[in-house]
Amino acid sequence: MVEIQNDTSSVLHIETYYYEESILMTTKGSMIDYTTILSLVTCIDLSNNHLSGEIPKELTKLLGLRFLNLSNNHLTGRIPEKMGDMKILESLDLSVNSLIGEIPSSFSAMHFLERLNLSYNYLSGKIPTSGQLSTFDSWTYVGNKGLCGMPLPDCPVYQTPPDARVKHEDDEKLDKLLEYTSIVVGFVVGFWLFIGTLIMKQAIRFAFFRRIDKTIDWIYVQFAVKLAKLKSKWQTMT
Numbered sequence: 001m002v003e004i005q006n007d008t009s010s011v012l013h014i015e016t017y018y019y020e021e022s023i024l025m026t027t028k029g030s031m032i033d034y035t036t037i038l039s040l041v042t043c044i045d046l047s048n049n050h051l052s053g054e055i056p057k058e059l060t061k062l063l064g065l066r067f068l069n070l071s072n073n074h075l076t077g078r079i080p081e082k083m084g085d086m087k088i089l090e091s092l093d094l095s096v097n098s099l100i101g102e103i104p105s106s107f108s109a110m111h112f113l114e115r116l117n118l119s120y121n122y123l124s125g126k127i128p129t130s131g132q133l134s135t136f137d138s139w140t141y142v143g144n145k146g147l148c149g150m151p152l153p154d155c156p157v158y159q160t161p162p163d164a165r166v167k168h169e170d171d172e173k174l175d176k177l178l179e180y181t182s183i184v185v186g187f188v189v190g191f192w193l194f195i196g197t198l199i200m201k202q203a204i205r206f207a208f209f210r211r212i213d214k215t216i217d218w219i220y221v222q223f224a225v226k227l228a229k230l231k232s233k234w235q236t237m238t
Contacts, residue, residue: 043067047093055080055094062086069093071117076100079123084109091115095143098122103147107133119143126155 041062047069054077055070065086075097083092084106090113099121107113108131116136124146127133138151148155 041065045069046073047071049073051075053077055083055099057082059083060085063088065089066112067091070097071095073097078102079104081106083107086110088112093117094121095119096121100124102126103128103133107131116140123147127152 042064043066044059044062045067048071051070051073052075055075057080059068060080060082063086066088067090068086069091071093072095075094077099078101079094079099081104084104087109089110092110092113092115095117096119099118101123102125103118103123105128107116108128110132113132116133118141119139120143123141123144126149127141127147129150134150136151141147141152
């Protein structure tokens with residue numbers, strides 16, 4: 001039997017027909033020594049390393065995982081939304097990294113989650129309050145200046161400043177004034193262009209007024225005929 005101890009504090013006992021792992025893990029605040037044949041990975045502890053970059057989305061496919069510790073690294077980016085699919089996860093520690101963005105709402109589906117530590121990152125937004133997330137205290141989120149909502153202070157209610165509202169109303173009044181002004185100016189310009197054309201061109205002016213005279217004469221004739229018919233009809237009836 002050969003005993004090998006590597007940097008991850010794992011001891012491998014190698015024989016001709018099986019291998020056995022001995023792993024010392026820190027989870028839920030206690031030290032656990034796992035000495036069993038692992039047919040399914042249920043625990044991952046990569047804390048206190050120099051890991052960088054984003055959390056791999058492939059990690060969220062380990063649906064049998066119960067304990068995940070990635071604390072004290074240099075992880076960046078957002079927490080994967082699919083991490084909420086790890087429904088039997090009992091302990092999740094992502095503290096002391098450089099994670100940004102909001103806490104995924106999918107965390108509400110992690111009904112077995114007993115311990116959560118997201119402290120000392122750069123997370124922001126309102127903390128989801130459904131599911132197990134409603135059971136954690138403020139120490140879970142401490143060190144994230146952008147987070148708000150229970151159990152942290154309430155999120156600020158953003159209202160439009162009074163000066164901005166007044167400016168908006170003034171802008172609307174100015175727009176209406178410009179619209180009405182453009183209509184009036186357009187009417188005046190069009191009218192005087194038409195009148196100016198009549199004044200400048202004698203033939204057009206004469207033709208225009210002749211047309212008006214003919215129209216008036218036609219209206220007068222039609223009115224006279226109608227009136228004569230009405231008088232004749234009235235006399236017949238009497």
